[in-house]
Amino acid sequence: MTIATTSSTPAGIYPITLTGSSVTTVNLTHSASVNLTVNAAGSSAFSLSASPVQETVTAGASTQYSITVTPSNGFNQAVTLSVSGLPTAATASFTPDPVSGGTGSSTLLVNTASTTPVGNSTLTVSGSGGGQTQMLSLPLTVTATGGQPIKTVFLILMENHNWSTITPSAAPYINNTLLAVGSHAEQYFNAPGIHPSLPNYLWLEAGTNFGISDDNAPSSNHQGTTSHLVTLLKNANITWKSYDEDISGTSCPLTNVSKYAVKHNPFVYFDDVTNALSTTSAYCIAHVRPYTELATDLNNNTVASYNFITPNLCNDMHDCSVTMGDTWLATNVAMIMNSTAYQQGGVIFITWDEGESSQGGADGPIGLIVLSPKAKGAGYKNTIHYTHGSTLRTIEEIFHLTPLLGDAANATDLSDLFASFP
Numbered sequence: 001m002t003i004a005t006t007s008s009t010p011a012g013i014y015p016i017t018l019t020g021s022s023v024t025t026v027n028l029t030h031s032a033s034v035n036l037t038v039n040a041a042g043s044s045a046f047s048l049s050a051s052p053v054q055e056t057v058t059a060g061a062s063t064q065y066s067i068t069v070t071p072s073n074g075f076n077q078a079v080t081l082s083v084s085g086l087p088t089a090a091t092a093s094f095t096p097d098p099v100s101g102g103t104g105s106s107t108l109l110v111n112t113a114s115t116t117p118v119g120n121s122t123l124t125v126s127g128s129g130g131g132q133t134q135m136l137s138l139p140l141t142v143t144a145t146g147g148q149p150i151k152t153v154f155l156i157l158m159e160n161h162n163w164s165t166i167t168p169s170a171a172p173y174i175n176n177t178l179l180a181v182g183s184h185a186e187q188y189f190n191a192p193g194i195h196p197s198l199p200n201y202l203w204l205e206a207g208t209n210f211g212i213s214d215d216n217a218p219s220s221n222h223q224g225t226t227s228h229l230v231t232l233l234k235n236a237n238i239t240w241k242s243y244d245e246d247i248s249g250t251s252c253p254l255t256n257v258s259k260y261a262v263k264h265n266p267f268v269y270f271d272d273v274t275n276a277l278s279t280t281s282a283y284c285i286a287h288v289r290p291y292t293e294l295a296t297d298l299n300n301n302t303v304a305s306y307n308f309i310t311p312n313l314c315n316d317m318h319d320c321s322v323t324m325g326d327t328w329l330a331t332n333v334a335m336i337m338n339s340t341a342y343q344q345g346g347v348i349f350i351t352w353d354e355g356e357s358s359q360g361g362a363d364g365p366i367g368l369i370v371l372s373p374k375a376k377g378a379g380y381k382n383t384i385h386y387t388h389g390s391t392l393r394t395i396e397e398i399f400h401l402t403p404l405l406g407d408a409a410n411a412t413d414l415s416d417l418f419a420s421f422p
Contacts, residue, residue, distance in 0.1 A: 001018070003016075003036060012037075013035050013036070013037050014035065014036045014037075015033060015034075015036075016033070016034050016035070017031055017032070017033050018031065018032045018033075018034065019031045043073060044071070044072065044073040044074045044075035044076075044130065045071075045072050045073060045075055045132065046069055046070060046071045046072065046075045046079060046102050046103075046127065046129065046130070046132075046134060047069075047070050047072070047134060048069060048070075048125060048127050048134050048135070048136040049067075049068045049136070050065045050066065050067050050068070050108075050125070050136060050138055051065070051068070052065065053138065054138065054139040054140070054141070055110075055138075055139075055140055055141070056140075056141040056142075056143060056344075057110065057112055057140070057141070057142055057143070057343075057344065058112075058142075058143050058144070058343065058344060058345075058373055059113070059114055059115075059116045059117075059118065059142050059143070059144060060112060060113060060114040060116070060373070061112060061343035061344060061373065062110060062112070062340070062343055063109075063140075063340065064107055064108060064109045064110065064340070065107075065108040065110075065138060066105050066106075066107055066108075067081060067094070067106045067107070067125060067127075067136070068104075068105045069099045069102060069103055069104055069105070069106070069127060070103065071101075071102040075102045075130060076101055076102045076103075077101075077102050077129040077130035078098040078099065078100050078101065078102065078129050079098055079102055079127045079128065079129035079130075080097065080098040080127070080128050080129060081094045081097050081098065081099065081106055081108075081125060081126070081127050082094075082125070082126045082128075083108060083123050083124065083125050083126070084123070084124045084126070085121055085122050085123045085124045086110070086123060087112070087116050087117060087119070087121045087140070087142055088115070088116055088117055089112070089113035089115045089116045090110060090111060090112045090113065090116050090142075091110075091111050092108060092109065092111070092123075093109050094106045094107070094108055094109075095107050095109070098129070099127075102129060102130070108125065108138075110123070110140065112142055116142050117142065118142050118143060118144050119141075119142060120139065120140070120141050120142075121139075121140045121141075121142070122137050122138070122139055122140070123137070123138040123140055124136070124137055124138075125137075125138060149345055149422065150345055150347050150372070150374060150398045150421075150422055151305065151341075151344070151345035151346070152303060152304075152305055152306075152307070152341045152342065152345060152346040152347070153305065153306050153346075153347055153349070153395055153398060153399075154307045154309060154336055154342070154346065154347070154348045154349070155204075155306075155307070155308050155309065155348075155349045155351075155391070155395070156311070156329075156332075156333070156348065156349070156350045156351075157204075157264065157308075157309070157310055157311075157316065157351065157352070157353055158311070158316050158317050158325055158329075158350065158351070158352045158353070158367070159197070159264075159316040159317050159318035159325075159352060159353055160197075160317065160318055160352065160353065160354060160356055161317055161322060161352055161356065161359065161366070161367075162355050162356055162361055162364055162365065162366060163186070163188070163352075163364065163365045163366055163367045164360055164365075165322060165359050166322060166367055167322075170321070170322040170323050170326065171322050171323065171325075171326035172326065173326045173327070174326055174329065174367075174369070177330070178329070178350070178369055178371065179369070179379060179381075180378075180379055181371065181377055181378070181379075182369050182370055182371040182372075182375060182377055182379075183369070183370045183375045183376045183377055183380040183381065183382075183417035183418070184367070184368060184369045184370065184380075184381050184417070185365075185367075185368040185381065185382060185383075185384065185386050185414070185417065186365065186381055186382065186383045187365050187382075187384060187385050187386065188351065188364060188365055188366055188367065188368035188386040188387070188390075189355065189363045189364035189365055189366065189385070189386070189387050190203070190353065190354040190355060190363050190364055190366065190387065190388055191363075191387050191388055191389065191407060192363055192387075193362075193363065194209055194354070194363075195213070195354055195362070196213075196214070196215050196263075196354065197261075197263050197264060197353050197354065198215045198216070198221065198263040198264075198266075198269075199212050199213060200353040200354050200388060201263070201265070201266040201353060202266050202269065203388045203389065203392070203406075203407065204229075204266065204388045204391060204392055205228050205229050205230070205266040205267065205270075205392075206223075206225070206227065206229065206392075206405055206406055207389055207392050207404075207405035207406020207407040207408045207409070208405075208406040208407065210223055210225075215261075215263040216263075217254065217255055217256075217262055217263075218254050218262065218268050218269045218274065218277060219254070219277065221269055222270070222271055222274070222276075222277055223269055223271065224271050225270070226270075226272050227405060228270055228405065229392065229395065229396070229401075230267060230270075230273065230287070230306070231270070231272055231273075232396070232401045232402075232405070233305070233399065233401070236399065236400075236401060238305045238306065239304035239305045239306070240287060240304050240305065240306040240307070241287055241288075241289055241297075241303070241306075241307055241308070242265060242267050242287060242288045242289070242307075242308045242309075242310065243289055243291045243293065243294045243307060243309050243310070244260055244264075244265055244288060244289070244290065244291055244310045245259065245260060245290075245310065245311050245312035245315065246258040246259050246260035246290075246291075247260050247288070247289075247290050247291075249285070249289055249290040249293070250285070251279045251280065251285065252268060252274050252278060252279045252280065252281045252284035252285055252288065253265065253268060253288060254268055254274065254277060259312035259313040259314055259319070260310075260312060260313075261312075261313055261318075264310050264316070264353075265288065265310055266308075267284075267287070267288060267308070268284065268288065273287070273288075291309070291310070291311075294307075294309070294335075294336075295335060298335065298336065298339040298340075298341060299339075301339070301340045301341060303339075305399065306395065306399070309332075311325070311328055311332075315328040316328075317352075329350070333348065333350070333371070336348055337371065342372075342373075343373065345373075345374075346372060346373070347370065347371065347372035347374065347375070347398075348369075348370070348371040348372065349368070349369070349370060349391060349394075349414075350367065350368070350369040350371070351366065351367060351368045351369070351388075351391065352366040353366075354366065368386060368391070368414075370414065370417045370418070372418070374418050374419060374420045374421065375417060375418050375419065376417060376418060376419045377419075380417065382416055382417065384412060384416055385412070386411070386412060386414065387407065387411055388407075389406070389407030389408050389410065389411030390408075390411040390412055390413055390414055391414065392405060392406075392407070392408040392411070393408035393409075393411045393412075393413045394413045394414040394415070394422075396408060397415075397421075397422050398422045400422075
């Protein structure tokens with residue numbers, strides 16, 4: 001037997017008599033009495049919660065909260081969200097809005113301006129639906145530009161072009177956009193006489209080329225030393241990843257595939273990364289990832305502290321034109337600059353692996369561009385003499401790593417290109 005009540009059924013105790021009659025024996029019946037207790041109906045409602053519960057953002061940057069709507073007692077109405085208490089010159093938006101069905105999450109994106117005052121604010125998020133309103137308080141701290149330490153490094157390696165060839169006509173994005181907002185060096189070189197590609201990639205990782213002067217695969221050029229950058233990072237519990245175009249991510253990429261050139265991936269030349277040339281090395285596979293994963297990691301704010309980015313042989317200007325590489329940078333640098341990781345303590349270094357004698361100088365100068373909320377930016381440039389050892393030293397200083405590796409111990413760091421360093 002099923003007894004159904006409605007929301008209008010009064011609360012109380014109801015005696016119920018159940019009677020059963022035999023269908024074969026005349027006048028044979030039995031009865032039993034039971035009590036039915038009806039409780040007062042709970043009011044349908046919803047609640048709001050947030051993750052994180054407070055945020056810190058640099059003036060001019062963005063941050064976000066995830067707002068969750070949780071229903072109770074059958075609530076199923078759309079909830080419309082709004083926010084008040086924003087600091088001066090800041091704006092906000094919810095995606096999605098409303099939250100349909102009274103259950104789900106919405107992303108609250110808060111954009112500050114360079115003129116937003118430094119200080120603490122309390123945002124009030126309001127949710128309205130089904131004739132009721134719920135509110136949630138969220139602390140927000142705005143810090144001055146340069147107020148946060150550098151926490152995330154992106155290093156992008158392009159290929160085989162002297163700085164003199166990166167002209168406005170061939171590379172409009174670099175010249176008209178990146179140089180206008182970033183800092184750059186006019187006298188940046190590969191280490192003297194170090195060629196071809198692989199020795200320069202090794203120099204950026206270890207401050208030396210280990211005497212290598214070819215582009216052979218790890219099978220003949222692998223190194224047993226642990227004295228290189230990503231192992232210093234690992235030992236300091238600082239995360240790192242290499243994002244490479246055209247690799248599968250299912251194995252440790254020790255050989256060329258498609259437009260992926262192993263000579264442009266310095267990490268797989270070290271035995272402690274590859275478990276001594278193992279294509280199934282779990283450590284290598286976890287850290288050397290397909291470039292396509294970077295967008296997701298940026299969106300989820302799960303990028304590592306140190307990120308080495310290797311475009312394929314066309315997009316890095318090696319096999320294709322300067323304009324092709326410039327177009328690739330226009331898409332991919334913008335993606336990084338729009339991320340939380342960049343806006344809240346990030347820096348992007350863009351450089352080339354080596355100079356070309358046919359372009360006026362075998363060792364350069366080559367390009368070095370610094371993009372960061374902490375950079376001097378606004379078109380700042382200098383003529384200080386730098387090499388790849390300078391970039392390695394700068395990265396070690398950002399992460400407070402010792403010892404300084406190889407040539408990094410003697411190189412001038414890139415601190416002049418920053419307004420605040422490290």
